[in-house]
Amino acid sequence: MDQPATPNSFRTGPDEQGMFGIFGGRFVAETLMPLILDLERHWNEVKNDPDFKAELTDLSTHYAGRPSKLYFAEGLTKHLREVSSAKGLGGGAKVYFKREDLNHTGSHKINNCLGQILLAKRMGKKRIIAETGAGQHGVAAATVAARFGFPCVVYMGATDVARQSPNVFRMKLLGAEVRPVTAGHGTLKDAMNEALRDWVTNVEDTYYLIGTAAGPHPYPELVRDFQSVIGIEARAQILEQEGRLPDTIIAAVGGGSNAIGLFHPFLDDKEVHIIGIEAGGRGLDGIEHCASMNAGAPGVLHGNRTYLLQNADGQILDGHSISAGLDYPGVGPEHSWLRDSGRVEYVPILDDEALEAFKLTTRVEGIIPALESAHAIAHAVKIVPAMDKDQIVIVNLSGRGDKDVHTVASMLGMEI
Amino acid sequence: MVTRIDRRMAKLKAEGRPALVTYFMSGDPDYDTALSIMKALPKAGADVIEMGMPFSDPMADGPAIQAAGLRALKGGQTLVKTLQMAADFRAGDNETPIVLMGYYNPIYIYGVDRFLRDAIASGIDGLIVVDLPPEMDEELCIPALKAGINFIRLATPTTDDKRLPKVLQNTSGFVYYVSMTGITGSALADTGKVAAAVKRIKGHTDLPVCVGFGVKTAEQARIIGANADGVVVGTAIVNAVANVLGPKGEKTADPAEAVATLVSGLSQGVRSARLAAAE
Numbered sequence: 001m002d003q004p005a006t007p008n009s010f011r012t013g014p015d016e017q018g019m020f021g022i023f024g025g026r027f028v029a030e031t032l033m034p035l036i037l038d039l040e041r042h043w044n045e046v047k048n049d050p051d052f053k054a055e056l057t058d059l060s061t062h063y064a065g066r067p068s069k070l071y072f073a074e075g076l077t078k079h080l081r082e083v084s085s086a087k088g089l090g091g092g093a094k095v096y097f098k099r100e101d102l103n104h105t106g107s108h109k110i111n112n113c114l115g116q117i118l119l120a121k122r123m124g125k126k127r128i129i130a131e132t133g134a135g136q137h138g139v140a141a142a143t144v145a146a147r148f149g150f151p152c153v154v155y156m157g158a159t160d161v162a163r164q165s166p167n168v169f170r171m172k173l174l175g176a177e178v179r180p181v182t183a184g185h186g187t188l189k190d191a192m193n194e195a196l197r198d199w200v201t202n203v204e205d206t207y208y209l210i211g212t213a214a215g216p217h218p219y220p221e222l223v224r225d226f227q228s229v230i231g232i233e234a235r236a237q238i239l240e241q242e243g244r245l246p247d248t249i250i251a252a253v254g255g256g257s258n259a260i261g262l263f264h265p266f267l268d269d270k271e272v273h274i275i276g277i278e279a280g281g282r283g284l285d286g287i288e289h290c291a292s293m294n295a296g297a298p299g300v301l302h303g304n305r306t307y308l309l310q311n312a313d314g315q316i317l318d319g320h321s322i323s324a325g326l327d328y329p330g331v332g333p334e335h336s337w338l339r340d341s342g343r344v345e346y347v348p349i350l351d352d353e354a355l356e357a358f359k360l361t362t363r364v365e366g367i368i369p370a371l372e373s374a375h376a377i378a379h380a381v382k383i384v385p386a387m388d389k390d391q392i393v394i395v396n397l398s399g400r401g402d403k404d405v406h407t408v409a410s411m412l413g414m415e416i
Numbered sequence: 417m418v419t420r421i422d423r424r425m426a427k428l429k430a431e432g433r434p435a436l437v438t439y440f441m442s443g444d445p446d447y448d449t450a451l452s453i454m455k456a457l458p459k460a461g462a463d464v465i466e467m468g469m470p471f472s473d474p475m476a477d478g479p480a481i482q483a484a485g486l487r488a489l490k491g492g493q494t495l496v497k498t499l500q501m502a503a504d505f506r507a508g509d510n511e512t513p514i515v516l517m518g519y520y521n522p523i524y525i526y527g528v529d530r531f532l533r534d535a536i537a538s539g540i541d542g543l544i545v546v547d548l549p550p551e552m553d554e555e556l557c558i559p560a561l562k563a564g565i566n567f568i569r570l571a572t573p574t575t576d577d578k579r580l581p582k583v584l585q586n587t588s589g590f591v592y593y594v595s596m597t598g599i600t601g602s603a604l605a606d607t608g609k610v611a612a613a614v615k616r617i618k619g620h621t622d623l624p625v626c627v628g629f630g631v632k633t634a635e636q637a638r639i640i641g642a643n644a645d646g647v648v649v650g651t652a653i654v655n656a657v658a659n660v661l662g663p664k665g666e667k668t669a670d671p672a673e674a675v676a677t678l679v680s681g682l683s684q685g686v687r688s689a690r691l692a693a694a695e
Contacts, residue, residue: 017551027520027547029476031572031597034579183482189473196475201598203574300521300547301473313494314525315472 010267010343013334018217020337026216028303031200036303040218042123047225052118059114063147064104066111066229070237070394071097075364076377077384084385093247093387095380097367097397098234098262107370107399108230108258109140109211115226117144120207127202128152130209131195133160133188133254134325134372135167136399137211142176150207152176155194158186160324167403185318188254188328192302212255213332216303220332227261234394235265242392248273248383251396252375253346254290254326256335258398267343276335277375279321280348288320291348292331293339306333322351322407323371325399353378355411358401370399371407417564420513420541421589424463425624425645434641436461436686437626438679439517439650441468441484442501443493444657445665450488452672453657454505458512460676461683464626464646465505466544468654469498469518476546478601484654487665495522495531499538506539515542515568515589520556528556532563542566542589550582557586570594571617573609580620590624590646591617601651603630611643634685641689649682 013020026036046052060066073095081092100108120128128150132138138154145152154171158180161168171178184190192215199208213223238246249266251259253276266272281289289295292307299308301316309317309329321327338344354371357378362368369377376395384393401408409416428435438457443450457465470485470493477485502514516535523531523545535543543560550557550569557567566589574597575583584591595610596602614625627640628648637647656678660669 026549026551028549029546029572030549030570030583031476031574031594033549033551034574034576184472193473193475197478197599200476201602203597297525300519300524302475303547305524308521310521310525312525313496314522315489316521 006341010338010341011264013337014217014221018221020334021340022298023306023333023336024217024220024304026303027300027305028216029200031203032216035199035203036216036218038123042119043218043222046119046122056115056118060111060229064110064114065102067233068102069099070234070241071099073097073365076361079360079364080381080384081389087385089385091386091388093384093389093391093393095384096238096246096392096394098230098394100230100258100396100398101367101369101373101400105140105143106402107136107140108227108261109137110143111229111261112211112223112226112257113140113144113209115222116209117148117150120150120209121148123207125207126150126205128207128209129155129195129198130211131155131188131191132211133157133191133327134323134370135160135164135171135403136325136370138176138178139167139170139174141209141211142171142174145176146174153198154178155181155191155198157188157191158182160187160191163407164324164403165406187318187324189316189318196302212257213260213334214255214302214304214306214330220304220334223257224260224264224334227257228264230258230261230396231263231265234262238392238394245269245272246392246394247387248275249394250275250277250376250379252277252326252372252398253331253335254279254328254372255330256332258396260332260334262396263338263344274344275379276344276346277379278346278348279323279326279375280350281320281322282351284348287317289348290319290321290326290328292329293336293346294348296329298336301330304333306330306336307339322354322411323375325370325372326375347379349375349378355408357381358408367397368401369397370401371404373398374401419564419566419589420511421464421515421566424513425590428463429645432690434644434686434689435463435624435626435646436637436679436683437464437466437628437646437648438462438653439466439468439648440653440675441470441481441488442498443470443488443491444484444654445487445661445671446491447493447497447501449667449671451501451504453675454501455508456672456676457679458509460679462512462679464513464515466515466517466648466650467498467502469495469516469522471519471522474519476599478599478651480601480651480654480658483658495526499534502540503538510539513541514539515544516540517544518546520545520547523556528559532560532565535565536563540565542568544568544570544592546570550585553586561586561588568592573597573613577616580617584621584623587623590626591621592648593617593625593627593644595627595629598629600629607639610640614643634681637682637685638689641686647686652678
């Protein structure tokens with residue numbers, strides 16, 4: 001395939017058909033088409049509406065706790081400088097964490113949920129459905145549904161229900177109904193299928209609150225825009241704190257909403273190296289990973305064309321990751337486009353590497369990161385020692401890791 | 417270009433009865449059994465055959481067709497084998513129209529041009545691809561029409577008069593009216609509403625309108641067929657196969673015979689449909 005010419009801006013997508021190059025689109029059943037056209041119409045109305053923006057900003061500030069801090073991770077920086085010295089390199093960039101873990105509900109997911117619940121309210125919808133993997137999005141969706149008085153059904157793979165039980169309990173406390181999905185491997189992909197089946201059945205009154213920057217147009221665009229607050233803040237904060245842009249920014253990519261939220265405002269800052277981290281699972285040789293952009297091929301699933309893990313017959317594979325939030329065989333379409341255009345580099349991190357970074361961050365920073373975020377930190381641990389001391393790296397600490405302590409304990413052979 | 421679908425629909429119109437359109441899952445539970453089911457369909461009174469192409473993530477299908485697709489995939493079915501099955505069927509039947517029904521990704525991975533070439537060679541007459549709405553016509557619909565294969569579109573209760581012309585624009589063969597919102601295999605919709613919807617669609621097109629989703633019995637086929645040009649039955653057939661499979665997938669009776677018994681009854685239903693209309 002011909003490489004597309006480098007565009008003047010990487011921030012103009014998608015086009016009117018919802019395409020980012022060959023990626024994205026609206027691959028949905030006819031029953032859903034009028035709904036996503038209606039959603040697009042409302043989205044186009046609100047995205048430049050000052051009243052909508054004001055309401056969202058007010059909630060983000062007073063309910064979610066934004067802006068999230070940009071924190072100089074001094075302990076990790078010091079540790080990685082020691083690693084650098086031990087290797088005889090004498091370097092080690094300054095590491096900053098964008099603290100999305102400090103948001104209400106404990107992750108970046110609330111940014112998107114607040115935006116979409118206001119949209120659902122404007123559209124006059126009566127019922128919220130959502131899918132969730134790690135449960136972070138399910139909790140955020142259940143939270144905003146409680147806050148705005150909507151009944152809420154969350155679809156969650158049965159495997160994830162088992163490995164993320166604290167979040168399941170949180171959702172139930174918040175008044176949501178959690179419906180376990182046993183199809184497939186019982187993970188995020190299967191939860192998304194079931195949410196789509198619900199939506200196609202309850203078209204009149206139901207709003208589908210998608211948790212990541214994927215699915216049919218306009219979801220990838222609107223989720224990105226709601227999450228871009230991460231990158232907009234981080235860019236202003238680093239300019240204020242360091243007087244210049246970072247050299248490298250890093251975020252973990254499952255569906256890719258925290259990553260696109262951080263990356264998008266930096267896409268046209270050509271000097272900023274942007275790295276997305278895929279779940280390398282137990283290695284890319286077999287099928288026990290979720291590195292769709294490193295080991296998959298373009299295909300069509302869940303309403304969009306994007307990189308997917310699939311076999312030669314076009315059947316979707318289940319993949320594996322220690323992190324339920326990254327355990328998805330696809331990725332948001334804009335990431336696929338950024339990959340092919342070469343603007344963003346996507347690299348895998350293994351389960352073990354993420355686990356080490358999880359332990360390290362907890363010890364040297366006193367911060368328990370989500371296993372998803374630990375993937376991004378693990379890559380910083382790899383590259384920072386070889387960087388210069390005057391260089392700057394921002395890692396998106398997309399969520400807190402309290403939900404993962406059971407998984408980590410069992411990985412470490414401990415019972416709690 | 418006149419296809420087997422056009423010829424069959426014209427013939428049934430002349431006979432004054434609706435078509436019985438039967439869906440089965442290719443490769444369920446294995447290649448040979450599925451081929452024997454396919455061969456049994458026209459003998460039992462089916463007028464058009466819809467061949468399900470199994471997909472790992474059938475987002476618009478209910479539990480019965482999901483399970484059938486998974487059984488087929490477990491049995492080793494692939495798109496290559498589905499096309500082979502159509503060709504095997506064609507060797508003994510050059511009249512019954514075959515419509516492939518499924519999702520886009522296996523076709524996309526197979527390659528659209530190669531797929532259309534091989535589909536024609538296998539005697540395929542039409543395609544129903546659930547996740548390709550008119551907005552994505554450049555992907556497969558237009559190439560299929562150019563290649564001489566009917567692209568059959570689904571119209572649904574959410575397709576209003578404003579949208580209907582867009583849905584019908586590149587549709588050929590027949591229009592498949594999905595009689596309710598929801599996944600396959602759900603309860604039958606209000607028949608009065610279905611009749612009104614068929615009338616509404618016919619106000620926009622000369623194409624035959626076939627109605628599906630929820631038809632399970634001969635009586636239902638008779639009532640729906642009173643107003644529609646065709647009645648689509650899918651989940652009931654897939655269930656007839658599942659009902660003769662044991663817990664480990666072993667056959668407890670002949671699936672082709674089970675399907676034939678069901679389809680014969682449905683066939684009686686559609687053949688008495690216009691009598692129902694006259695009542």
